[in-house]
Amino acid sequence: MLEATIIPTMASTTDQPTVMGPVPLPFNNAIAAGDVPAVDPGLLEEYESIISSLPSNPKMHLNCYQGAWVQRTWVPGIIAIQRGHFTPRHGDVVLVSPPKCGTTWLKALAFATMARRVHPPPPAAAAAAAADVDAQQHPLLRLNPHDCVPFMEKLFAAGLGSRMDALPSPRLMATHMHHSLLPTSISDNPDCKIIYICRDPKDMLVSMWQFARRILPELQFYNVFELACEGRCLSGPIWDHILGYWNASKTSPENVLFLRYEEMLQYPNDNVRKLAQFVGQPFSPDEEEAGVVMDIVRLCSFEKMKNLKVNEADSSPIQVPRNTTFANDSFFRRGGAGDWTNHMTPEMAGRLDAIMNEKLHGTGISFS
């Protein structure tokens, strides 16, 4: 670890400079302050012409870009990242997931783990004492995890990608991009660590449908299910998304950590230890003795996060760029595994399992 230095915290525009160690800073509206730079009209025209040539699903606002179904508005961001507008740095950690597979949870856990020396997670006693002012200082008690860890393609699509350069190392960021979409400057870069999380696709689809219904109330679960089976739902083909990172984790285990939502639910402490080790910040015997692992798991638990004031329905999201569509509460619905049994017939579940089994056959990973 480098020695602690005086650098300004980004926690809020009014915060005073604070003694900080080399930890990720919450990436929130402070860093997005100022005018959004105008995107070159020529570039916009080029993006538009690329997008208009892509296979599309207008109802779902999706396009198929280089074999992956992505949200239309993210395509310019993906292109910008592929063209080298993002400059990786030693110490960068990229969190990757298909949507609705535990992104929010992983953002919280990775942030809490990597920032623990400057922002210790509140210990059990302090967490119980609501009046404990110090305990409330933790960024994750005042910010939604999406305000702490930027979503790369959205940021670049908004012309704000260069603001990542302002973040000190180590930087923590997230993407939903398929492995095949990543530029080699990320995917083949030993300086850049990737932490991947996936989930039983059946639960992922239920979660995705429930989320999408907030803006598309007429959307039927059956439609999302069919699209997924055809490989055309958001981040589809799902099997390609999972396999890309699964294979990379086998080839380069020191660069790609592959996690599963269901295993995280079952063994949260072990998985947080794995994460800390992977990013080069293993828990010391003193931290183990003090219960820091459990403190992080408790701070980031579904129950804790869902019940925070910042994550209530009327809490305004400050994500960068601003997400006016989904309120913070939409990221914490039910949690847990197995909700698919309430929405799929056994035939539907069997069909999706069979497709996944066929696609993942012989790879060493399965979901049934």
Ligand SMILES: Nc1ncnc2c1ncn2[C@@H]1O[C@H](COP(=O)(O)OS(=O)(=O)O)[C@@H](OP(=O)(O)O)[C@H]1O
């Ligand atoms: N802390 C924590 N622990 C366990 N589970 C959690 C947590 N936070 C969010 N969730 C559940 O994750 C689902 C949302 O997935 P994502 O966070 O990937 O969504 S997004 O892609 O960022 O929009 C969604 O799952 P469902 O409840 O099944 O819809 C969330 O409830």
